[in-house]
Amino acid sequence: MNRTAKHLTAGLFALLASTVLPAAAWAQSITIAIGSEPSTLDPQLRDDGGERQVNDNIYETLVARTPTGELTPGLAAEAPSQVDATTWQFKLRENVKFHNGEPLNADAVVASVARVIDPANKSEQMAYFGTIDRAEKVDDLTVNLITKGPDPILPSRMYWMKMIPPGYAKDGDLAGAPVGTGPYKFDSWNRGTDLKLVANAEYWGGEPQIDDVTYRFVTEPGTRLSGLMAGEFDVITNLLPEFTQQVPKFAAVPGLETSVFVLGTDNEVTKDPKVREALNLAIDRKAMVESLFMGYATIAKGAHINPAAFGFNEKLDNYAYDIEKARALIKEAGAEGKPLVVIGESGRWLKDREQIEAVAAYWAQTGLNVTTDIQEFSRYLDSLMGTGPRPDAIFIANSNELLDADREMSFIYHKDGAAASNSDAEMAGKIDAARVETDVAKRKALYDEVQQKGHDLNYTVPLFNLQDIYGMSERMDWKPRVDAKLMVSEMKVVE
Structure with a gap:
C-alpha cells in the first residue's frame, strides 16, 4: 500500500470512529413482518390479531402469562384474592405511569373495565369479559372486580383486558396514537406500510434491550419470506412449513x-x-x-x-x-x-x-x-x-x-x-x-x-x-410464546 493510500485509509477509519455509533446502539433496531395491518390501535374494542401484535407491547394487563403459559402478576402486584363468590380484589403495583404521565391506579382500572364492558361501545372482546359486572375502587392501589355470578376463571380474563389511561381515553386518540404502560411507546404509523414503536426508557420493569421495532404489513407469505431472506426483516409470522429449512432460523410452537x-x-x-x-x-x-x-x-x-x-x-x-x-x-x-x-x-x-x-x-x-x-x-x-x-x-x-x-x-x-x-x-x-x-x-x-x-x-x-411458525434472521435470539404474543421485550439481537 502506498503512502497516499495509507493516509486515505487512516483518515477513513478516523472518520468512521467519530461518526458510527457503537454496535450495541445501532444493532437494537428490528423489523417484524406481520400478515395484516391493525384495523385500529384501540386495545379494547376490536378482536383483531394485527392490533394485538402491536399493542401487546404498548399496553399491559393486571394479570400476565409467562412464555410457557402460567399466570403471573402483571400490573397487579400479586395474584388476586377472592373476597366472596363474586368479588375479586387486585392490589396494584406502585409508581406505574402511562406513557403520557397519567398514573396507573384504581381509577384507571375502574375506567378501563367500565369502557370495555359498556354495551354502547359494542366491544368485540366481550366473549372474554361477559361475566364482569363492574369494578370498584377500594383505595388508590386496590380495586375490586365484581362478577354477575361466580366466575372461576376471572384471573384468566384479566390477562386479556388492557388498561388504558382514562384522561387520554376521553380526550386523546386511542385508535391512532395509543398510550399504555408497557415497555414500548407509539412512535409513528404510515398507513398501509408500517408502524414504529420505541423503547420506554422509564418502564417500571426496566428499559428493554431493543431500542425500536418497525412492523411491516405484508399480506403475502412469499413476500414475507423473500424479505427475510434478503435481510429486510428480522421476524416473520406464519412462515410456510415448506420453507422452514431454507430460512436463517425458524421456530415452531x-x-x-x-x-x-x-x-x-x-x-x-x-x-x-x-x-x-x-x-x-x-x-x-x-x-x-x-x-x-x-x-x-x-x-x-x-x-x-x-x-x-x-x-x-x-x-x-x-x-x-x-x-x-x-x-x-x-x-x-x-x-x-x-x-x-x-x-x-x-x-x-x-x-x-x-x-x-x-x-x-x-x-x-x-x-x-x-x-x-x-x-x-x-x-x-x-x-x-x-x-x-x-x-x-x-x-x-x-x-x-x-x-x-x-x-x-x-x-x-x-x-x-x-x-x-x-x-x-x-x-x-x-x-x-x-x-x-x-x-x-x-x-x-x-x-x-x-x-x-x-x-x-x-x-x-x-x-x-x-x-405457530416463525422465521427469523440470523441475529435474532427469541423463543416464541405459547400464546403467540410478539413480546419485543423478550427478544434479543446478537451480532
Whole structure:
C-alpha cells in the first residue's frame, strides 16, 4: 500500500470512529413482518390479531402469562384474592405511569373495565369479559372486580383486558396514537406500510434491550419470506412449513388457534342440518393436513374448542370424509345448485387462503354453487363480528388464550356471541350456566354437552389445530410464546 493510500485509509477509519455509533446502539433496531395491518390501535374494542401484535407491547394487563403459559402478576402486584363468590380484589403495583404521565391506579382500572364492558361501545372482546359486572375502587392501589355470578376463571380474563389511561381515553386518540404502560411507546404509523414503536426508557420493569421495532404489513407469505431472506426483516409470522429449512432460523410452537368455518345456521341454505352435515363430510382433512402443513398442524377433533383448554370434550372424534354421502345429503336437502358464499381473508393466519380455497373446492363437489369472497381484513372483521346478516360460512383461526372453553363457546356457540353460529337458546343457557359453575365436574359436564350438540348439529366446520411458525434472521435470539404474543421485550439481537 502506498503512502497516499495509507493516509486515505487512516483518515477513513478516523472518520468512521467519530461518526458510527457503537454496535450495541445501532444493532437494537428490528423489523417484524406481520400478515395484516391493525384495523385500529384501540386495545379494547376490536378482536383483531394485527392490533394485538402491536399493542401487546404498548399496553399491559393486571394479570400476565409467562412464555410457557402460567399466570403471573402483571400490573397487579400479586395474584388476586377472592373476597366472596363474586368479588375479586387486585392490589396494584406502585409508581406505574402511562406513557403520557397519567398514573396507573384504581381509577384507571375502574375506567378501563367500565369502557370495555359498556354495551354502547359494542366491544368485540366481550366473549372474554361477559361475566364482569363492574369494578370498584377500594383505595388508590386496590380495586375490586365484581362478577354477575361466580366466575372461576376471572384471573384468566384479566390477562386479556388492557388498561388504558382514562384522561387520554376521553380526550386523546386511542385508535391512532395509543398510550399504555408497557415497555414500548407509539412512535409513528404510515398507513398501509408500517408502524414504529420505541423503547420506554422509564418502564417500571426496566428499559428493554431493543431500542425500536418497525412492523411491516405484508399480506403475502412469499413476500414475507423473500424479505427475510434478503435481510429486510428480522421476524416473520406464519412462515410456510415448506420453507422452514431454507430460512436463517425458524421456530415452531404448539399454538392456541383452531381453524374453523362458522356456519350461519339461520341462513337459507345452511339452516338445513343435512347441508351442514354434508359440509363436514365433504372435506378430506387428512389430505389437507398432509399437503398443506407438513406436520405443523393436526386435525381438529370434532369441535373448534382447543384441546389445551379446560372443558375440551375429548370424547369427540374427527368428522369422517365421505364425499358420496355428502352429495346424497345435498340432494336430499334439495340444495343442488343453491348458492353458498364462503367468506375469508388472506395473510393473517397460517395457510388461511389455501385452507379457504381447498375447502370451497371440496364443497363445490357436493353440488352446491360455491363462491369465495376474500376480503380486506377490516372488512372481514365486520363480516365476522359486525351487526349485518351472518355469512353462510366464514373462516377463522379461532384462538383460546383464556385456556378455557368459555372463550370459544361465548364467541361462536352462544347465540349472542360476536361470531355467533346459531340462535340456539338452549345451548346459550348451558354456556351461561357453565360460566358461573364452580364445581369443576359439573362445569366440565356442561361443556361436554354443548360440544356434543354442536358436533351433532354441525354448527361449525372445524379443520385443524395449528402450530405457530416463525422465521427469523440470523441475529435474532427469541423463543416464541405459547400464546403467540410478539413480546419485543423478550427478544434479543446478537451480532
